[in-house]
Amino acid sequence: MRGGERLQSGSAWDKGARQNDREPKVGGACGPCLREAVRRFEGCHTRILTICEELEQLADGLPALPSNGSHLRLARRMGTLLRDLHAQEEQEILPVLASALGVEQVADSIATLTEEHRTDEAVADEVCEVLLEWAAGERHHDAATLGYMLRGLFDNLRRHSARERDQLIAPAIRRLTSG
Ligand SMILES: [Fe+2]
Numbered sequence: 001m002r003g004g005e006r007l008q009s010g011s012a013w014d015k016g017a018r019q020n021d022r023e024p025k026v027g028g029a030c031g032p033c034l035r036e037a038v039r040r041f042e043g044c045h046t047r048i049l050t051i052c053e054e055l056e057q058l059a060d061g062l063p064a065l066p067s068n069g070s071h072l073r074l075a076r077r078m079g080t081l082l083r084d085l086h087a088q089e090e091q092e093i094l095p096v097l098a099s100a101l102g103v104e105q106v107a108d109s110i111a112t113l114t115e116e117h118r119t120d121e122a123v124a125d126e127v128c129e130v131l132l133e134w135a136a137g138e139r140h141h142d143a144a145t146l147g148y149m150l151r152g153l154f155d156n157l158r159r160h161s162a163r164e165r166d167q168l169i170a171p172a173i174r175r176l177t178s179g
Helices: 012-019 031-061 070-101 103-135 143-177
Strands: none
Touching (some): 031 070, 031 143, 070 103, 070 143
16 A cells, blocks of 8 residues: 555545535544545455465465466565555554444454454465475475465455455445435
8 A cells, every 4th residue: 555545644535534524424434434434445355355366376376386476476565565454444444434333333343353464464474484485495385285374364364354344344335325
Protein backbone atom coordinates (compact mmCIF):
# COMPACT_ATOMS: atom_id res chain seq x y z
CA MET A 1 0.00 0.00 0.00
CA ARG A 2 1.22 3.49 -0.74
CA GLY A 3 1.80 5.49 2.44
CA GLY A 4 -0.23 8.42 1.13
CA GLU A 5 -3.31 6.25 0.96
CA ARG A 6 -3.37 5.61 4.68
CA LEU A 7 -6.30 7.05 6.53
CA GLN A 8 -4.25 8.42 9.37
CA SER A 9 -5.57 11.08 11.66
CA GLY A 10 -5.23 14.42 9.93
CA SER A 11 -5.17 12.94 6.43
CA ALA A 12 -7.36 14.40 3.70
CA TRP A 13 -9.63 11.38 3.94
CA ASP A 14 -9.99 11.79 7.70
CA LYS A 15 -10.78 15.49 7.37
CA GLY A 16 -13.29 14.70 4.67
CA ALA A 17 -14.92 12.16 6.92
CA ARG A 18 -15.25 14.67 9.74
CA GLN A 19 -16.64 17.31 7.42
CA ASN A 20 -19.43 14.95 6.44
CA ASP A 21 -21.33 15.42 9.68
CA ARG A 22 -24.51 16.06 7.73
CA GLU A 23 -24.15 12.81 5.79
CA PRO A 24 -26.40 9.93 6.90
CA LYS A 25 -24.91 7.90 9.70
CA VAL A 26 -24.60 4.13 9.86
CA GLY A 27 -24.29 3.32 13.54
CA GLY A 28 -21.47 5.57 14.76
CA ALA A 29 -19.85 5.97 11.32
CA CYS A 30 -20.74 8.32 8.50
CA GLY A 31 -22.17 6.55 5.45
CA PRO A 32 -19.44 7.62 2.99
CA CYS A 33 -16.74 6.63 5.51
CA LEU A 34 -18.23 3.15 5.82
CA ARG A 35 -18.62 2.81 2.05
CA GLU A 36 -14.97 3.79 1.59
CA ALA A 37 -13.85 1.39 4.34
CA VAL A 38 -15.74 -1.49 2.68
CA ARG A 39 -14.18 -0.62 -0.69
CA ARG A 40 -10.71 -0.63 0.86
CA PHE A 41 -11.39 -3.87 2.74
CA GLU A 42 -12.42 -5.56 -0.51
CA GLY A 43 -9.27 -4.18 -2.15
CA CYS A 44 -7.13 -5.74 0.59
CA HIS A 45 -8.85 -9.07 0.03
CA THR A 46 -8.31 -8.91 -3.73
CA ARG A 47 -4.58 -8.48 -3.15
CA ILE A 48 -4.42 -11.24 -0.52
CA LEU A 49 -6.34 -13.65 -2.74
CA THR A 50 -3.90 -12.89 -5.57
CA ILE A 51 -1.06 -13.92 -3.25
CA CYS A 52 -3.01 -17.13 -2.52
CA GLU A 53 -3.25 -17.92 -6.23
CA GLU A 54 0.50 -17.42 -6.62
CA LEU A 55 1.19 -19.66 -3.61
CA GLU A 56 -1.13 -22.36 -4.99
CA GLN A 57 0.53 -22.30 -8.42
CA LEU A 58 3.89 -22.64 -6.69
CA ALA A 59 2.68 -25.60 -4.62
CA ASP A 60 1.16 -27.29 -7.68
CA GLY A 61 4.47 -27.03 -9.57
CA LEU A 62 6.69 -28.55 -6.88
CA PRO A 63 9.30 -29.94 -6.78
CA ALA A 64 10.08 -27.66 -9.73
CA LEU A 65 10.31 -23.94 -9.14
CA PRO A 66 9.22 -21.39 -11.77
CA SER A 67 12.03 -20.69 -14.23
CA ASN A 68 11.01 -17.03 -14.45
CA GLY A 69 11.91 -16.39 -10.80
CA SER A 70 8.37 -15.47 -9.76
CA HIS A 71 8.84 -17.45 -6.53
CA LEU A 72 11.77 -15.21 -5.60
CA ARG A 73 9.77 -12.05 -6.19
CA LEU A 74 6.94 -13.50 -4.11
CA ALA A 75 9.29 -14.52 -1.30
CA ARG A 76 10.88 -11.08 -1.20
CA ARG A 77 7.67 -9.05 -1.10
CA MET A 78 5.06 -11.27 0.56
CA GLY A 79 5.93 -10.54 4.21
CA THR A 80 5.95 -6.77 3.72
CA LEU A 81 2.84 -6.80 1.57
CA LEU A 82 0.85 -8.86 4.09
CA ARG A 83 1.95 -6.63 6.97
CA ASP A 84 0.97 -3.49 5.02
CA LEU A 85 -2.45 -4.89 4.16
CA HIS A 86 -3.06 -6.08 7.72
CA ALA A 87 -1.98 -2.70 9.10
CA GLN A 88 -4.39 -0.97 6.73
CA GLU A 89 -7.21 -3.25 7.92
CA GLU A 90 -6.44 -2.84 11.61
CA GLN A 91 -5.66 0.87 11.71
CA GLU A 92 -7.96 2.31 9.09
CA ILE A 93 -10.73 -0.09 8.14
CA LEU A 94 -11.76 -2.14 11.17
CA PRO A 95 -12.31 0.93 13.40
CA VAL A 96 -14.81 2.32 10.88
CA LEU A 97 -16.66 -1.01 10.60
CA ALA A 98 -16.68 -1.36 14.39
CA SER A 99 -18.24 2.11 14.71
CA ALA A 100 -20.89 1.19 12.18
CA LEU A 101 -21.70 -2.31 13.47
CA GLY A 102 -21.25 -1.66 17.19
CA VAL A 103 -17.89 -1.91 18.94
CA GLU A 104 -19.14 -4.38 21.55
CA GLN A 105 -20.89 -6.57 18.98
CA VAL A 106 -17.77 -7.06 16.85
CA ALA A 107 -15.04 -6.82 19.51
CA ASP A 108 -14.53 -10.60 19.78
CA SER A 109 -14.50 -11.07 16.00
CA ILE A 110 -11.97 -8.29 15.54
CA ALA A 111 -9.73 -9.62 18.32
CA THR A 112 -9.72 -13.09 16.71
CA LEU A 113 -9.15 -11.74 13.20
CA THR A 114 -6.29 -9.56 14.44
CA GLU A 115 -4.65 -12.57 16.11
CA GLU A 116 -4.96 -14.43 12.82
CA HIS A 117 -3.08 -11.59 11.09
CA ARG A 118 -0.10 -12.13 13.40
CA THR A 119 -0.20 -15.91 12.89
CA ASP A 120 -0.39 -15.60 9.10
CA GLU A 121 2.48 -13.09 9.07
CA ALA A 122 4.66 -15.50 11.08
CA VAL A 123 3.81 -18.43 8.78
CA ALA A 124 4.46 -16.24 5.71
CA ASP A 125 7.91 -15.40 7.09
CA GLU A 126 8.71 -19.11 7.47
CA VAL A 127 7.49 -19.87 3.94
CA CYS A 128 9.57 -17.00 2.51
CA GLU A 129 12.64 -18.25 4.37
CA VAL A 130 12.28 -21.77 2.98
CA LEU A 131 11.61 -20.46 -0.54
CA LEU A 132 14.75 -18.33 -0.42
CA GLU A 133 16.75 -21.32 0.90
CA TRP A 134 15.46 -23.44 -1.96
CA ALA A 135 16.32 -20.76 -4.47
CA ALA A 136 19.83 -20.63 -3.03
CA GLY A 137 20.16 -24.41 -3.36
CA GLU A 138 19.99 -25.00 0.40
CA ARG A 139 17.20 -27.54 0.64
CA HIS A 140 16.76 -28.22 4.35
CA HIS A 141 13.11 -29.07 3.66
CA ASP A 142 11.82 -31.51 1.06
CA ALA A 143 9.18 -30.68 -1.54
CA ALA A 144 6.40 -32.32 0.48
CA THR A 145 7.17 -30.12 3.49
CA LEU A 146 7.37 -26.96 1.40
CA GLY A 147 4.10 -27.89 -0.32
CA TYR A 148 2.46 -28.48 3.05
CA MET A 149 3.63 -25.07 4.27
CA LEU A 150 2.45 -23.30 1.12
CA ARG A 151 -0.98 -24.93 1.24
CA GLY A 152 -1.34 -24.23 4.96
CA LEU A 153 -0.65 -20.55 4.36
CA PHE A 154 -3.00 -19.98 1.43
CA ASP A 155 -5.74 -22.07 3.04
CA ASN A 156 -5.49 -19.93 6.19
CA LEU A 157 -5.46 -16.67 4.23
CA ARG A 158 -8.51 -17.68 2.20
CA ARG A 159 -10.44 -18.84 5.29
CA HIS A 160 -9.52 -15.62 7.09
CA SER A 161 -10.71 -13.45 4.19
CA ALA A 162 -13.97 -15.42 4.03
CA ARG A 163 -14.53 -14.87 7.77
CA GLU A 164 -13.92 -11.15 7.41
CA ARG A 165 -16.36 -11.05 4.51
CA ASP A 166 -19.04 -12.98 6.42
CA GLN A 167 -18.62 -11.32 9.81
CA LEU A 168 -17.86 -7.73 8.85
CA ILE A 169 -18.17 -6.82 5.17
CA ALA A 170 -21.53 -8.48 4.54
CA PRO A 171 -23.21 -6.93 7.63
CA ALA A 172 -21.71 -3.54 6.73
CA ILE A 173 -23.10 -3.74 3.20
CA ARG A 174 -26.49 -4.77 4.60
CA ARG A 175 -26.43 -1.71 6.87
CA LEU A 176 -25.49 0.53 3.93
CA THR A 177 -28.18 -0.83 1.65
CA SER A 178 -30.94 -0.97 4.27
CA GLY A 179 -30.95 2.80 4.30
FE1 LIG B 1 -7.65 -9.56 7.64
